[in-house]
Amino acid sequence: MTLNSGTVNVGIIGTGRIADSELVPALNQVVDARFWSVLSRDKQRASAFATKHNAQSKHNAYESLAAFLADPSLDAVIIATPDGLHAKQAVACARAGKHVLLEKPIATTVEAAKEICNACLEERVKLAIAYHMRWHHGHRQVASMLHSGRFGKPHYARAMWTWKAQDNSNWRAHSEHGRWWGLAGVGTHCVDFLRWMLLPACGEVLSTTALIDKSHYGGPHDETASVSMQFASGVVADIVTSVMFKATSRFEICCSNAVIVGEGTLATNGGGIITINDEPLDFKLVNPYVGEIQNFVNAIAGNTRVEVSGAEGLRNIEILLEADS
Ligand SMILES: NC(=O)c1ccc[n+]([C@@H]2O[C@H](COP(=O)([O-])OP(=O)(O)OC[C@H]3O[C@@H](n4cnc5c(N)ncnc54)[C@H](OP(=O)(O)O)[C@@H]3O)[C@@H](O)[C@H]2O)c1
Secondary structure (H helix, E strand, O other): OOOOOOOEEEEEEOOOHHHHHHHHHHHOOOOOEEEEEEEOOOHHHHHHHHHHOOOOOOOOEEOOHHHHHOOOOOOEEEEOOOHHHHHHHHHHHHHOOOEEEEEOOOOOOHHHHHHHHHHHHHOOOOEEEEOHHHHOHHHHHHHHHHHHOOOOOEEEEEEEEEOEOOOOOOHHHOOOOOOOOHHHHHHHHHHHHHHHHHHHHHOOEEEEEEEEEOOOOOOOOOOEEEEEEEEOOOOEEEEEEEOEOOOOOEEEEEEOOOEEEEEOOOOOOOOOEEEEOOEEOOOOOOOHHHHHHHHHHHHHHHOOOOOOOHHHHHHHHHHHHHHOO
């Protein structure tokens, strides 16, 4: 697909929490891109969102997916809607020739994830999955040192990320548009983070076991989950997620020469503390969503590979599905 101009025009589907608080404010800081238009189920909500975030198209607010995608000046779309809606919307974007930055998790079934990947491949549009933890500056330094072998051999890792839901009214708690609750909200990030860190030294995740508590609300989806993954090398990594309590997020990666600990870095703001063998790691406080969208825009403009592909998104949900089968 040829760009309309030197600038990538990016639209968004969904006007919810992450679109409003993180994604579009970040998009407005990305170089060589501009916030172009928005699709909502409600035209007034779309217009208010377009005005608030300064959408640049003359026709910048839509309630029809077909009309939104018919705009020839729209180059790319960020999809920030409930997980169960991702596949239909992403395939429609690809078939309209628009590049796709899709919020995590890619989809709620393997079949739907494969359909997205195939459509993007067939239409030759970029597909990136929004795992913003990869653009935390401290995480990037840890990944680079770990992958260079500086910490020695990895032996064990774990990540815990939780929040406290006020009730079970959110779509993630129900089957209509969700498939997991805490595991989709934050667990998928933990899986991506640990695979990103460990894959080069440890190979792919070969087996997954889990214990899942659904007892408080008694609904279909995980409230608190403990998931263990074993990598090809034999290394085991654990994740803990919950929607029942808010604890400071934490990761630990234990290698033969170093133990790396992160506190409060699994979050939205690029902050927290990282220590390596109890010594603090110096890193810059950068907005990880800006890095994530910049990587997507650069891949479109330069026709290069995105950092987190659809295949990564697919493998991630295979693990989640195995955990909560
Ligand atoms: N990477 C991250 O840090 C991060 C953080 C949070 C969420 N996410 C991901 O982003 C996506 C959206 O999550 P969110 O927390 O922003 O959700 P949210 O606050 O519920 O917003 C979702 C938006 O999707 C649109 N939508 C369309 N059909 C809908 C339906 N049937 N039910 C509900 N909403 C519908 C709505 O916008 P309109 O009313 O305008 O149509 C709604 O505001 C999810 O895939 C989630 O996993 C990522």
